[in-house]
Amino acid sequence: MSVSSPIFCAIDTPDASKALALATQLKGKVGGLKLGLEYIMANGPQGVAPFKEMGVPIFVDVKLHDIPNTVAGAVKSLLPLEPDFITIHTSGGAAMMKAAAQAAATATGKRPRLLGVTVLTSLDANDMTQVGQDPDTSAQVERLALLAKESGLDGIVCSSAEVARLRKVLGPDMVLMVPGIRPAWAAANDQKRIMTPREAMDVGATYLVIGRPITGAQSPAEAADRVNQEIVA
Numbered sequence: 001m002s003v004s005s006p007i008f009c010a011i012d013t014p015d016a017s018k019a020l021a022l023a024t025q026l027k028g029k030v031g032g033l034k035l036g037l038e039y040i041m042a043n044g045p046q047g048v049a050p051f052k053e054m055g056v057p058i059f060v061d062v063k064l065h066d067i068p069n070t071v072a073g074a075v076k077s078l079l080p081l082e083p084d085f086i087t088i089h090t091s092g093g094a095a096m097m098k099a100a101a102q103a104a105a106t107a108t109g110k111r112p113r114l115l116g117v118t119v120l121t122s123l124d125a126n127d128m129t130q131v132g133q134d135p136d137t138s139a140q141v142e143r144l145a146l147l148a149k150e151s152g153l154d155g156i157v158c159s160s161a162e163v164a165r166l167r168k169v170l171g172p173d174m175v176l177m178v179p180g181i182r183p184a185w186a187a188a189n190d191q192k193r194i195m196t197p198r199e200a201m202d203v204g205a206t207y208l209v210i211g212r213p214i215t216g217a218q219s220p221a222e223a224a225d226r227v228n229q230e231i232v233a
Contacts, residue, residue: 005030007030008030008031008034008207009022009214009224010210014039022215026220026224030224035047045078059083059177061085062078063117064086068100079112082109088117090118090147097151097153115155115157115177116153118148124137141162145166158176159195160195163195175207176205181197182196183196183213197227197230
């Protein structure tokens, strides 16, 4: 997949009209659109179709996590939409990820690439301890990322803090989709492990997920241009 920009703009709204208006403003300004749970839960899988008709790459961020058979069925249900990316939680285990990969391989049209969610960018060491996981977020991300690669996934969703480390252990071909990106001029909001767009690309990110700095701007198109300029500066 070739895109004009490494930015996938996060469309995190349940309002279909608002989402489409935003997508129209951003067409040609970003490399693709990420449709998150807020949008999918409000509009269903059929809500993806209007974006596909625009001809932009689509990242369906549903973060599937269930028993292997159920996740495989969910992936197959998404195949007619021909999304470019689908997310699943790596903490679901190897059997679940392998089942998802096998399901994706049955696509008769464009095969979606599966991205494994490792540790959410809103979590820090204290949060990890509270849920009984390794407080060393980098070590936990690496553990889950290697398991995802062994299980046939195409890439990883990880914070910018882990990109350089993962690029070394996963090699050049795995997609690293990086949320928690904040331009130097933007507020951090609830993201705890963040990096600027240029910094993230320099350490090995493939794509950047950017939401509020673009979608919350008075002119989303101008904000996207500003981020693209920051990346190439």
